[in-house]
Amino acid sequence: MKKLLLGNEAIARGVYEAGVGVATAYPGTPSTEITECIAQYDEIFAEWAPNEKVALEVAIGASVAGARSCCSMKHVGLNVAADPLFTASYTGVNGGLVLFVADDPGMHSSQNEQDTRIIARGAKVPVLEPSDSRECKEFTKIAFEISEEFDTPVIVRLSTRVSHSRGLVELNDRINYELKPYVKNPAKYVMMPGYAKRRHPLVEERMKKLREYSNNSGLNRIEWGDKKIGIITSGISYQYSKEVFPDASFLKLGMVHPLPEGLIRDFAKEVETLYVIEELEPFIENQCLKMEIKVIGKELLPVIGEYSAGLIKERLLGIKEEKLNNLNEDVPARPPVLCPGCPHRGTYYVLKKLKLNVMGDIGCYTLGAIAPLESVDTTVCMGASIGMAHGMEKARGTDAARKTVAVIGDSTFIHSGITGLIDIVYNKGTSTVIILDNSITGMTGHQDNPTTGYTIKGEPTKQVDLEKLCQAIGIERVRICDPFDLSEFEKVVREEIAAEEPSVIIAQRPCALLKYVKHGKPLTINSDKCTTCRMCMRLGCPAIVDKGGHIEINSALCVGCNLCTKVCRFNAIEKAGGVE
Amino acid sequence: MINRSIMIVGVGGQGTLLTSRVLGDVAVSLGLDVKVSEVHGMSQRGGSVVTYVKMGEVVYSPIVEKNEADILLCFEQLEALRWIDYAKKDGSIIVNSQRIDPMPVITGKAVYPENIIDKIKADYPQAISVPALDIARSCGNIKAVNMVMIGVMAKHTDIDRDIWIKAIERNVKPQFIEMNIKAFNMGYDFEEVK
């Protein structure tokens, strides 16, 4: 049977068919759906871990225990998981161990554009790169075989377009994978210098064998066509290139690390002009240059952003699509925004009013950097807000801490904020940290986390009590407050930043998109009372629109959260009479 | 012609994902190869969202390029203008007349262009404007905008009405089938008053 599956769903199907026993992840676009789909198979234990490092460690443990296991994350997640990865490369595996890592060229939903192949090369682990959903499933199963045959973790590298495109996939049955026996083997699994020194040469030996495999396995294949043009490519770039050069010869790489040197040489010899087409870093290209093979790649194609057939055509053939219309209007940008009813809006309204320095973090609340809320000063990586607030205080003195807060979401706080908070307590900081507790991991599309009380499979579980957690590490001032109670929230923030000791404010209100959150009817503006003072416009609510002469509420967007009624001094905002 | 390139453009949260799912399902029931490129993640928070659907004998790239879309299905006027260069000169252009102001317009840093639909029609006389939000409202649920839009689009293809209805039935929850089919039919039977 064939089904139309997202690349990520096809990976999940491959994981199922490969007989995997344990699947872990921390969410991150564009990788999230992999583990959400895996969780629907009863045969597989799946979990959201607090962060990628823990997720990978759990998967390594399961592999050592003899099960096939996998771990999924976005590209920056691999930085967090790099520590276990680099040494798991030395220990190797027992049951097959595969990492699914999704890059985001073009930064649709990310803070940088790093290339996973570079980290994989550093860690000396093989990388497979599927180019569509069908290959996502197929390569997943091959990845587990490679992992066991060569005693190594394997990375399957995805990109936004592969993860989030649907294609037809043939479904097969799950294999019956017997747990491998668990045998105590410190020389393999205890990586202290004495043992690690004996493992490293094995890693180098393994890379040699993998190079051989890369030459001979069907993962890398030549499609001969017209030999005037030869193209070496992989992943989604293969699909774009096929559209632009339907008749050319292709060396289509499914294994991008280590590269098949023999095959590249054979291919290069036969073609007149050789292009390397790859998004992000010149990874394949540099290998060719090292082998003294002349290729055209990054001299014409960018290292920045996402490719498309149109871009390749323009850069390599100089053909640009004509404009067929006379529409030259300026089209205003439409950046993502905090949703109508979003609890973060209340928090930022107050922080902006108090003109504070806000050390930001990663999540929906990063959108508080955009006008008109424009409150966030910094965003680097998950968890950074707290360390950076502390650094600000240590650099500029405690006065700075009286004007600075860190803001961090519940999921992000558990991911890597708690360690920063311990640092503040330990090193005598006096910063104020606001935990934006919206009861969910919002940005990535509503995943449960250790603070929500549910597992990935929707089973009730113990819930981390944020208040007690903060108290336990030595924060004596912990306040809980509803960010939609604007006056109380403002009072609490004023008191806590003034305090000469570390403090935490838990801004508690569930995400407006959660099913159980029920607001009332949409609101409307009573034009008799409205003085067009535009206070409500300062909330940056997408439902409140300035029509030039008057203010209107878009009833198709308004969720009736009532926040705007609290900033209107003329009581001009009322419940609409209509039924919705 | 069996090769078709369709682009669905709109604002995050407008339900374009279900639209592309139905389209993909239709392609499968016609026995075609198909790829659908979706948007998940940050843009779903009210950003500009574009979904591509390509069907044919063999489909390589999941992405539709400029001047390539046989159908440009626009859930919001400004988004129609943003992506208009992707439509074929004689392609079907269907625009929901709904307006959603983006944040730069709300904050006064940019201006929402006037008379977008008329301007598009000057270059593409075949373009159709649909009050999909009002139609959906009359079906009892403003979320059915996507079904109204699918209905209008279906009318402009040579694919049987029944194939669309079956695809919708397979992709919405049983309790919502009736309302969704009603919205689809109202879209299908919609005639623009010129």
Ligand SMILES: Cc1ncc(C[n+]2csc(CCOP(=O)(O)OP(=O)(O)O)c2C)c(N)n1
């Ligand atoms: C290391 C790393 N892992 C994952 C992500 C993807 N990511 C961005 S924001 C976010 C979750 C934010 O959730 P939360 O902190 O609860 O804030 P909310 O979005 O709910 O406001 C995740 C998982 C990332 N950017 N970096």
